[in-house]
Amino acid sequence: MIICPTFTEAVRSNAMSISVDEVKKIAHLARLGLDEQEAQGYADSLSQILGLIEQMNAVDTTGVSPMAHPLDMHLRLREDAPTESDQREKFQKVAPSTEAGLYLVPRVIE
Amino acid sequence: MEWETVIGLEVHAQLQTTSKIFSGAATRYGSEPNTQACAVDLALPGVLPVMNREAARMAVKFGLAIGARINQRSVFARKNYFYPDLPKGYQISQFELPVVGLGQLTIEVNGEEKVIGITRAHLEEDAGKSLHEDFHGMSGIDLNRAGTPLLEIVSEPDMRSPEEAVAYLKKLHELVRYLEICDGNMQEGSFRCDANVSVRPKGQKEFGTRAELKNINSFRFVEKAINYEIERQIDVIEGGGKVVQETRLYDSAKDVTRSMRSKEEANDYRYFPDPDLPPLVLDDAFVEETRATLPELPDAKRERFQKEYELSHYDAGVLTATREMADFFESVVKHAGGGAKVAANWVMGDFSAFLNKDGVEIANAPINAEMLAGLIKRLQDNTISGKIAKEVFEAMWAGEGDADTVIEKRGLKQITDSGAIETVIDQILADNPDQVQQYRDGKEKVFGFFVGQAMKATQGKANPAQLNELLKEKLKG
Numbered sequence: 302m303i304i305c306p307t308f309t310e311a312v313r314s315n316a317m318s319i320s321v322d323e324v325k326k327i328a329h330l331a332r333l334g335l336d337e338q339e340a341q342g343y344a345d346s347l348s349q350i351l352g353l354i355e356q357m358n359a360v361d362t363t364g365v366s367p368m369a370h371p372l373d374m375h376l377r378l379r380e381d382a383p384t385e386s387d388q389r390e391k392f393q394k395v396a397p398s399t400e401a402g403l404y405l406v407p408r409v410i411e
Numbered sequence: 412m413e414w415e416t417v418i419g420l421e422v423h424a425q426l427q428t429t430s431k432i433f434s435g436a437a438t439r440y441g442s443e444p445n446t447q448a449c450a451v452d453l454a455l456p457g458v459l460p461v462m463n464r465e466a467a468r469m470a471v472k473f474g475l476a477i478g479a480r481i482n483q484r485s486v487f488a489r490k491n492y493f494y495p496d497l498p499k500g501y502q503i504s505q506f507e508l509p510v511v512g513l514g515q516l517t518i519e520v521n522g523e524e525k526v527i528g529i530t531r532a533h534l535e536e537d538a539g540k541s542l543h544e545d546f547h548g549m550s551g552i553d554l555n556r557a558g559t560p561l562l563e564i565v566s567e568p569d570m571r572s573p574e575e576a577v578a579y580l581k582k583l584h585e586l587v588r589y590l591e592i593c594d595g596n597m598q599e600g601s602f603r604c605d606a607n608v609s610v611r612p613k614g615q616k617e618f619g620t621r622a623e624l625k626n627i628n629s630f631r632f633v634e635k636a637i638n639y640e641i642e643r644q645i646d647v648i649e650g651g652g653k654v655v656q657e658t659r660l661y662d663s664a665k666d667v668t669r670s671m672r673s674k675e676e677a678n679d680y681r682y683f684p685d686p687d688l689p690p691l692v693l694d695d696a697f698v699e700e701t702r703a704t705l706p707e708l709p710d711a712k713r714e715r716f717q718k719e720y721e722l723s724h725y726d727a728g729v730l731t732a733t734r735e736m737a738d739f740f741e742s743v744v745k746h747a748g749g750g751a752k753v754a755a756n757w758v759m760g761d762f763s764a765f766l767n768k769d770g771v772e773i774a775n776a777p778i779n780a781e782m783l784a785g786l787i788k789r790l791q792d793n794t795i796s797g798k799i800a801k802e803v804f805e806a807m808w809a810g811e812g813d814a815d816t817v818i819e820k821r822g823l824k825q826i827t828d829s830g831a832i833e834t835v836i837d838q839i840l841a842d843n844p845d846q847v848q849q850y851r852d853g854k855e856k857v858f859g860f861f862v863g864q865a866m867k868a869t870q871g872k873a874n875p876a877q878l879n880e881l882l883k884e885k886l887k888g
Contacts, residue, residue: 330679332493369486369508369684375692376487381428381465384435385449392453393445402444403551406495409541 317355318348412649413613416641417621418576418606419568422583423561424593425537425601426469432536432560433460433503440599448539448554454498460687466560467691469592470510470534471701473562476590476708477529479514481698485533487688490680495552496539504563506682509533510691516586517710518578527579528567534691537561562592568607568618573637577630580604585709589734597628604633608640609654619644620654624668626661636661640668712737720744720751729759735773736763739780746784753787761804778807785814796875799823827874829881832865835873836885839864850886861886 321337324344328335335343389402398405431438434451451458474481488506511532518525539554564583570576584602587593595602609621622644627636639661644654659668707715709731716727716737731737736758743754762783766776786803789795795803795818806817818824826832839861840847850857861882865873 327681330491330681367507370686370689372689374689376462376689378464378467379435379461381430381463382435383430383437385437385447387446388449389443389445392448392450392455398549400546400551402446403542403546403553404445404495405546405549406552408543408548408550409495 317352319344319351414610414641414645415613415615416571416573416637417568417609417611417618418570418573418637419621420566420570420576420579421605421607422564422566422580423537423603423605424564424583424587424595426466426560426562426592427594428463428465428469428560430463431558432463432466432534434558435461436558438559440601442555444551444553445555448557452498452539452554452558454500460503460685462688462691463560466534467510467693468697468701468704469560469590470532470562471693471698472590472592472705473532473564473587474511474514475698475702475705476586477511477514477516477532479529479532480512481693482508482510482512483693483695483698484508485510485691487534487685487691488682489685490535490682492680494538494541495550496541496554496557498539498554498557502536502538503685503688504535504682505533508690510693516579516582518575518582520572520574520578525569525575527569527575530565530567532562532564535561535563568609573634573641576606576637577634580630580633582709585732589706589709591706591734597630600628603628606633606637606640608637608644610641610644610648619648620656622654622656622668623658624661625658625671629663632661632663635663635666636668639666643668706734720755722751722755726755726759730755739773742780743784743787746781747787747791750787750791753790754783757783757787757804761801765804765808777810778804782807782813789814789818793825793827793874794818795823795825796871798871798875799825802871823872825874826869826872827877829877832869832873832878832881833885835865835868836861836878836882839868840885847886847888851888858882858886 321340321344324340324347325335328340328343393399393402393404396404426432428438430436431452434449436449436452437447439447451460471481485505486508487503489501490504490506491501493500509531511529513531514529516527516529518527537556537559539552539557542551542553544551566579570579584595587602588595593601597603604627606624606627607621608624609619611617611619622640624636624640627633640659647654655670658671660671661668712731713724713727716722716731717724720727722730729736730740740754740758743758744751747754762776762778765778766773786800786807789803790797790800802821803814803817803823806812806821807814811817811820843861843864846857846860850861862875862878865878865882
């Protein structure tokens with residue numbers, strides 16, 4: 302169950318294919334760099350998946366609740382107590398840049 | 412044209428757990444940067460989230476308090492977007508199946524009650540914080556907050572004015588604090604609000620296009636931001652334009668809302684169920700155990716205060732605004748053995764004023780319920796007058812001991828001995844023959860002068876009622 306407007310729209314409208322532009326949009330949202338050839342390749346593969354989904358759509362699923370997880374199990378819950386100790390020094394040793402306890406990243410500001 | 416405003420609010424309440432929602436890192440506010448960010452919070456490879464039971468319990472507690480349907484099977488989903496304070500590249504949230512379903516909250520505006528629907532409330536994790544001060548052109552990231560449990564509470568678009576929005580927000584704020592699931596601190600960001608605002612011609616059924624306002628971190632700003640936004644949207648439409656659906660940031664310094672264009676494209680979050688987390692299933696026992704922990708809720712308490720203590724609607728409202736205040740008031744009445752109205756006036760009056768003045772919480776106030784009750788007892792048995800009581804109160808606040816100690820030490824016991832008061836009056840009348848003559852000539856205003864003199868002579872300790880009576884008698888001549 303992928304809830305991506307571009308993708309689900311394609312499924313709902315029973316479109317047999319997904320366009321190269323749609324692939325590029327999804328790739329951009331996922332920060333994946335694709336060249337033209339790769340984009341075309343993914344458009345073809347994803348369209349085939351849509352085809353499979355269309356076959357599955359033909360099955361009557363009335364009364365079947367959507368699956369949220371492939372394993373038939375529940376979430377295990379833990380008690381609310383801090384169990385982690387401060388390991389900042391260790392973690393920051395592998396960080397590219399830190400200062401005053403902060404991780405430094407290329408400037409982001411609205 | 413007459414316009415109608417439609418408002419829906421999304422509130423993020425940080426849950427008061429001691430550890431994070433999916434990791435064992437502590438959630439204490441104000442710690443050194445990144446000292447409470449563990450491998451799970453940092454999204455290091457190979458880690459897995461393990462859900463905090465208390466966070467689930469708090470969400471259910473909230474759901475029960477608003478009479479909502481509790482979804483005993485709910486699902487966590489990944490909300491995908493990229494920002495440096497979100498190390499995983501997705502936020503664990505709930506999408507299609509939130510833990511709390513449809514509920515409601517009753518607000519009161521200008522004496523009228525109105526029911527506001529709450530669409531849903533879902534559990535999710537908070538992100539870290541980005542600091543944009545000068546780090547050589549870089550941004551600093553503190554991930555202590557990353558993974559702190561949040562309950563996102565989404566209202567129906569049921570509010571029709573900024574006043575209603577503020578009333579709803581205050582009611583919600585009061586409720587989460589009563590439930591002890593959120594400390595409600597807006598400055599520290601534990602209770603945050605986004606507002607969806609649109610306008611439409613009065614009478615039109617369809618909603619107008621809405622804008623989402625972010626960064627509103629006080630009750631006052633909610634009202635101001637919405638007011639600004641309403642005027643902006645009406646101006647746009649009346650100027651022949653169209654309102655664009657977008658996210659806008661409220662700038663409290665300039666009192667305007669600004670478009671956040673960068674947010675536009677990112678609105679495609681590509682939610683999908685988190686494969687790391689199977690469904691959250693809560694059995695009946697869990698729900699019933701949680702129900703048993705529900706305190707008396709604000710509305711019920713308010714009603715009881717009016718009945719049990721014969722307080723006005725207004726007074727009961729003020730006293731039940733927080734659980735601490737309500738408990739304090741009840742404790743004072745209990746210790747004083749009655750005198751609810753007097754106790755109410757002291758708690759709402761001087762006591763609250765001194766709390767505000769010194770910026771202290773009830774729990775840390777220098778006067779506890781028993782001490783205030785002691786003062787009220789001395790007022791009621793006529794040991795001291797109301798005026799003297801203020802002096803005693805201030806002395807108690809300054810740490811001079813309980814009411815009896817202060818009264819004894821400062822010699823504030825009221826003079827109720829008629830003979831003693833008469834002696835004082837006789838002396839004053841003898842010293843001021845002119846004023847006595849004026850009074851007897853019909854200038855009754857001079858009466859206040861005599862009262863003042865008598866109070867001065869007794870350091871305010873003469874019983875006011877007795878003094879008035881005796882003075883009138885003596886002045887008749």
